[in-house]
Amino acid sequence: MLNIEKLVKSFAGEKARGRRRGDAQAAVFAVNDVSFEVKEGELFTLLGPSGCGKTTTLRSIAGLEHPDSGRITVGDRVMFQRGGDHGRSVNLPANQRGLGMVFQSYAIWPHMSVFDNVAFPLQVRKRSERPSKAQITERVDRVLETMELTPQASRQATKLSGGQQQRLALARALVIEPPLLLLDEPLSNLDAKLRESLRYELKRLQRELGITAIYVTHDQIEALALSNKIAVMTAGEVVQLGKPREVYESPANKFVAEFIGTSNFMPGTIGARDAEHLTVETANGKLYLQSAAQLVVGDEVVVSIRPEAVELSRTSLGAVKNEWSGKVVARAFLGDAVDHVVAVGKQELRVRVNPSVSIEPGSEVYLRLDPTKISLVPVG
Amino acid sequence: MTLADRVMDRSEVVEESRWRRLVPTPKVAIVAGVAALVGYLALVPLGYLFWGTFFDNEGLEFGGFRRAYGNDRMGELLQNSLSFAIGAAVLSLTVGTTLAYLNVRTAVPFKALFFAASIVPLIVPGILYTISWIFLASPDIGLLNTALEPIFGSAPLDIFTIWGMIWVEGLHSSPIVFLLMVAAFRSMDPSLEESALMSGATRLQTLRKVTLPLVRPALLSSVLIILITSLESFEVPALLGLQNNIYVFTSRIYFVLRTYPPDLAAAGALAVGLLLIAVTGVAISRLLAGRGSGTFQTITGKGFRPRPMDLGRWKPVVGTGILLYFSATVLAPLLVLVYTSLLPFYRKPSMDVFSALTTDNYVELLHLDQAQTALRNSLMLGVGTATLVMAVMAIAAWIAIRSRIPGRGVLEQLTFIPLVIPGLVLGLALSFVYLRSPIPIYGTMFILLIAYCTKYMPYGMRYATTSMGQISSELEESALVSGASWWKTFRRVLLPLLAPGILAGWVYILVVSFRELSSSILLYSPGNEVLSILIFEQYENGQFTVLAALGVVMVLTLVVLVTIAYKIGARVGLRND
Structure with a gap:
């Protein structure tokens, strides 16, 4: 459906253009050689901290940014191509791409009514492609109905609540029935409660209408909850691409492990290997875990342990694998969980447990680490 | 293929x-x-100005400059122009800033008058303002002179001097400073001042060490704006200065062009000089502002409504001052204009005159x-x-x-x-x-x-x-x-x-x-x-x-x-x- 190939966008690079390649070192790469594919009906998320290039990538797809090189196709339409072995340069202007986009601020035109906002994309079409007035009214009404905005149709757009504005922005993006919907942090302007309910609403709409969508966010929970697929970006590059569960449970590197959720890291070496069952020697003792990674005995690795993958108790279960002893250093009550910082040897581990378990600082405790929830991340 | x-x-x-x-x-x-x-x-106008100033039919020439600045006129021109501009800037800045501070930060009486005064430069054009002041303070026909004659002897005020020019220009510009400084004082977080007070500083120390340094960018831009508008001012120097041969750049240009035959090259030379001074002024202010920017992040775009300070026993004094200022900037010039417009011919007010208004x-x-x-x-x-x-x-x-x-x-x-x-x-x-x-x-x-x-x-x-x-x-x-x-x-x-x-x-x-x-x-x-x-x-x-x-x-x-x-x-x- 959407294909991005070797997309590059540098910022200082505009000046460096025309000079020899080697001179352009000063350029800052906002997007550096990004490629991915989004399948029909998928909700694909670009996730990363601010400045990672996710918005630049989205705006390049929209046609609002002019990339340096690469190729963007939607279906069989070439939106952009330049450089490489792509042949002639193409850069379709934003207003000819026919995509739908929801902006971070919603960008609802304050001088128009709700109806007019939604009708705009249809009204501005070329005369030959423009639907009749009656058709426009019918299509706008239908979209407003879907978004449950029919009662507000004649209202001034600025008089809507946050959630209604968000639905209006969505209605406007969807009225032309675009092949691809671009969402630029559409929930970041809302308060936490509303954000959560709209997150499910968005997911339901996307699935029911069968929309292919690209979603940009820096909120990992949003990404995990919504997406069919996540591309984690940092410094202009995609560092991991996969299903939410894959990204969470087996992060490709330390950055992903840290950015998505919190994680404890522990260096070690491979002590023994039996098919997918590995024993890792760490400073705190042996750790048993499963991994398909191509590793041999003696390799240096870093183990990533999610705080919720650890079980905490005051008593030892005896002969169980992966049981360590430690001492609680601090704890914090979070409502739906209790965080403990536990000193194990020279290291402090963060452990998140059910609120029914709460152990005061200073107590000796036993930690049990679930072998299926421990992952290895590449060193460095 | x-x-x-x-x-x-x-x-x-x-x-x-x-x-x-x-x-x-x-x-x-x-x-x-x-x-x-x-x-x-x-x-295009600038191009032609330089061309017309430096070139005549025979090529490059500086005769215009000689005629414009020769005979020691250069020194006199510069001195007059600068004293006029600086004088007007000092007057308007003092008055404007004081009024702005009083208005924003104190419980000053007659607040409504402030904004009435602040729109004067917009509704009374400089030419009318200057003429009004001629009616008020000219040695021959000035109404104020008549009023003061019994106390100070004949014609104590003379508007046709450099002081008169500074007075009119400075008063007419003071509302501009007032508006700029009001904006600056309003956008300053009052807690900055409050914390100075909490640290034990007196009101005066706070003003000197916190308030004024913080509004320095606004002060600088006010100074610059007034300096440049005064340098560019034409009506005040032309109507007040020409009478006693007090020339500044603008009135000199006008004078040179009005004599026959008009000396375009000399006028151009003067214009280039004036332009250079104006550009230098802008460049200096850019430099100063540039150095200051970033240091003044504390001044936000937010509007603050601080609790106004009570003036206490100073209230009557300040109130009188404000009434005086309002009379001088707004009331007197407008009244004298209306008065004159109702006369059959110009004369000093008396009972007869008032009965003969028409x-x-x-x-x-x-x-x-x-x-x-x-x-x-x-x-x-x-x-x-x-x-x-x-x-x-x-x-x-x-x-x-x-x-x-x-x-x-x-x-x-x-x-x-x-x-x-x-x-x-x-x-x-x-x-x-x-x-x-x-x-x-x-x-x-x-x-x-x-x-x-x-x-x-x-x-x-x-x-x-x-x-x-x-x-x-x-x-x-x-x-x-x-x-x-x-x-x-x-x-x-x-x-x-x-x-x-x-x-x-x-x-x-x-x-x-x-x-x-x-x-x-x-x-x-x-x-x-x-x-x-x-x-x-x-x-x-x-x-x-x-x-x-x-x-x-x-x-x-x-x-x-x-x-x-x-x-x-x-x-x-x-x-x-």
């Missing part, structure tokens, strides 16, 4: 973009047109063709200038702020060039252009229109860029993504959103062009007088009473226009300061 292959090879998209290269889209045509127009207005002067105005032509010309020029400037600047602002067209920064700079060109210099430069150019507009209203458009381009640009900046670029991008073309986006999304700001700018430019004098004085021709020119002529002919009536009409018209401007300005959050 066969023809068929080549046809197959090309996608539709490529075909389209090739077409685009050949036929300019509306966007390209409009953008290029606006850029060309701005460049023409900003650069509206004959206003009746005469109705029969004076010249007056009606002038009023019509001023209004037409105002409307024309405002419309043209705002239309072009709306596009220019888009180019400067929203587009990524290379050279957009240069375009923005170009629109601000006229800000440093004194009105009289602009008039001179334009007469250089159109005396030599084949375009036959010299001596018509069009040359005035061009002058006004050039002069007020920076104001239009400021209004347009301010309102453009308030519109999120996502509003425009979402229209593009929705499939709207550039022109459709501009017309259907940007223009309606810009409308309030553009309207505010439109009325403001209408107001300021309505009273323009310093450029018009060198460009008008008999029959094409505008209102301020007619008043100037009548003053020179000694028709004081008719002049006063005309002045009253002018002030009333301006009151209406300014009221509209403020109503709109308040609605869109823009101020005419």
Whole structure:
């Protein structure tokens, strides 16, 4: 459906253009050689901290940014191509791409009514492609109905609540029935409660209408909850691409492990290997875990342990694998969980447990680490 | 490759973009047109000015400079101009800043009077203000002199001195400083001052060590604005200084051109000198402001409403001071104008005079063709200038702020060039252009229109860029993504959103062009007088009473226009300061 190939966008690079390649070192790469594919009906998320290039990538797809090189196709339409072995340069202007986009601020035109906002994309079409007035009214009404905005149709757009504005922005993006919907942090302007309910609403709409969508966010929970697929970006590059569960449970590197959720890291070496069952020697003792990674005995690795993958108790279960002893250093009550910082040897581990378990600082405790929830991340 | 292959090879998209290269889209045509127009207005007059000053038929020559600055005139000119400008700046800055501080930070009485006084420069043009002060403080006919005679002896006040010039210019400019400083004091977080007080500083120490350093950028820009407007001021030096041969740059230029035969090269030399001083001033302030910026992040854009400080036993003193200030800046000049307009011939007030007051002067105005032509010309020029400037600047602002067209920064700079060109210099430069150019507009209203458009381009640009900046670029991008073309986006999304700001700018430019004098004085021709020119002529002919009536009409018209401007300005959050 959407294909991005070797997309590059540098910022200082505009000046460096025309000079020899080697001179352009000063350029800052906002997007550096990004490629991915989004399948029909998928909700694909670009996730990363601010400045990672996710918005630049989205705006390049929209046609609002002019990339340096690469190729963007939607279906069989070439939106952009330049450089490489792509042949002639193409850069379709934003207003000819026919995509739908929801902006971070919603960008609802304050001088128009709700109806007019939604009708705009249809009204501005070329005369030959423009639907009749009656058709426009019918299509706008239908979209407003879907978004449950029919009662507000004649209202001034600025008089809507946050959630209604968000639905209006969505209605406007969807009225032309675009092949691809671009969402630029559409929930970041809302308060936490509303954000959560709209997150499910968005997911339901996307699935029911069968929309292919690209979603940009820096909120990992949003990404995990919504997406069919996540591309984690940092410094202009995609560092991991996969299903939410894959990204969470087996992060490709330390950055992903840290950015998505919190994680404890522990260096070690491979002590023994039996098919997918590995024993890792760490400073705190042996750790048993499963991994398909191509590793041999003696390799240096870093183990990533999610705080919720650890079980905490005051008593030892005896002969169980992966049981360590430690001492609680601090704890914090979070409502739906209790965080403990536990000193194990020279290291402090963060452990998140059910609120029914709460152990005061200073107590000796036993930690049990679930072998299926421990992952290895590449060193460095 | 066969023809068929080549046809197959090309996608539709490529075909389209090739077409685009050949036929300019509306966007390209409009953008290029606006850029060309701005460049023409900003650069051509200056080019001709330099050419006309430094070159004559025989090539490069400096005779103009010799004639302009020779005979030790240089020192005298500089001394007069600088003492006039600095004096006016010191006066207006002291008065304006004090009033602003009192207004924002203290529970001062008569707050309503402050803003009444602050709109005076807008509704009473400099020429009327100066003439009013001649009526008040001239040694021969000044009403104040008559009033003070019993105490101080004959004619204690003489407005026709450098002190008189400083007084009139400084008072007339003080409201500008007031408005700038009010904005600065309002946008300063009062907790900065409160924490100084909590640290044990006295009010005075707080003022000196915290408040004033924090508003330094605003103070600096006020100083600069007043220095430059005083240097450029024409009416005050011309009406007050020429009487006793006190020349500053502007009045010297006027004098040189009025003697026969007019010495264009010498006038040009003076104009270049004045321009250099103005540019230097702007450069210095940029430097100072640049050094200060970043250090003053504490001043936010937020509006604060601090609890006003109680003046205690100083209240009556301060209150009296404010009443005095209001009388001097607003009441006296306006009253003397109204008084004069009701006299059959100019004389000092007495019981007889008051019983003989008449509206004959206003009746005469109705029969004076010249007056009606002038009023019509001023209004037409105002409307024309405002419309043209705002239309072009709306596009220019888009180019400067929203587009990524290379050279957009240069375009923005170009629109601000006229800000440093004194009105009289602009008039001179334009007469250089159109005396030599084949375009036959010299001596018509069009040359005035061009002058006004050039002069007020920076104001239009400021209004347009301010309102453009308030519109999120996502509003425009979402229209593009929705499939709207550039022109459709501009017309259907940007223009309606810009409308309030553009309207505010439109009325403001209408107001300021309505009273323009310093450029018009060198460009008008008999029959094409505008209102301020007619008043100037009548003053020179000694028709004081008719002049006063005309002045009253002018002030009333301006009151209406300014009221509209403020109503709109308040609605869109823009101020005419």
